[in-house]
Amino acid sequence: MSTTDTPTTPKVGFVSLGCPKALVDSERILTQLRMEGYEVVPTYQDADVVVVNTCGFIDSAKAESLEVIGEAIKENGKVIVTGCMGVEEGNIRDVHPSVLAVTGPQQYEQVVSAVHEVVPPRQDHNPLIDLVPPQGVKLTPRHYAYLKISEGCNHSCSFCIIRRCAASW
Numbered sequence: 001m002s003t004t005d006t007p008t009t010p011k012v013g014f015v016s017l018g019c020p021k022a023l024v025d026s027e028r029i030l031t032q033l034r035m036e037g038y039e040v041v042p043t044y045q046d047a048d049v050v051v052v053n054t055c056g057f058i059d060s061a062k063a064e065s066l067e068v069i070g071e072a073i074k075e076n077g078k079v080i081v082t083g084c085m086g087v088e089e090g091n092i093r094d095v096h097p098s099v100l101a102v103t104g105p106q107q108y109e110q111v112v113s114a115v116h117e118v119v120p121p122r123q124d125h126n127p128l129i130d131l132v133p134p135q136g137v138k139l140t141p142r143h144y145a146y147l148k149i150s151e152g153c154n155h156s157c158s159f160c161i162i163r164r165c166a167a168s169w
């Protein structure tokens with residue numbers, strides 16, 4: 001880079017699928033990226049890389065995840081997959097071999113590292129300028145927020161709608 005070049009802010013697009021647990025994971029990932037100076041942008045075209053947080057619960061959720069991954073690849077090209085369907089990396093790569101990285105649920109550090117690999121954070125980022133709210137990035141409306149009090153579940157209660165995904169964690 002020449003001395004006249006202005007460093008640009010790295011930009012991330014993010015698609016969050018699945019349940020409130022996945023939404024909390026998305027909030028954690030986005031909070032970390034924002035603290036490192038990444039800008040979160042609303043369109044595929046404006047993003048340097050797109051992260052898709054997937055759901056792997058039932059077949060229709062998996063199909064939606066694969067569809068969104070395909071859309072992100074078509075519209076942007078640089079796609080990192082994370083979340084519950086990430087445990088099925090082979091199935092994802094069978095359909096979308098060009099994904100740059102696949103990580104599973106709660107693998108916050110791994111997905112942030114994958115973003116660093118594709119679009120490094122700015123070395124001159126000043127965290128005092130890009131202040132992140134103390135509660136972190138929230139994706140819910142202003143009047144409520146989710147608080148995740150456990151990671152997955154070791155039980156298989158018959159009444160629980162997400163017991164299958166809990167069992168896979």
Ligand code: SF4
Nearest residue numbers: 018019055056084165
């Ligand atoms: S697989 Fe289960 S825990 Fe994961 S996003 Fe889907 S519903 Fe939520």
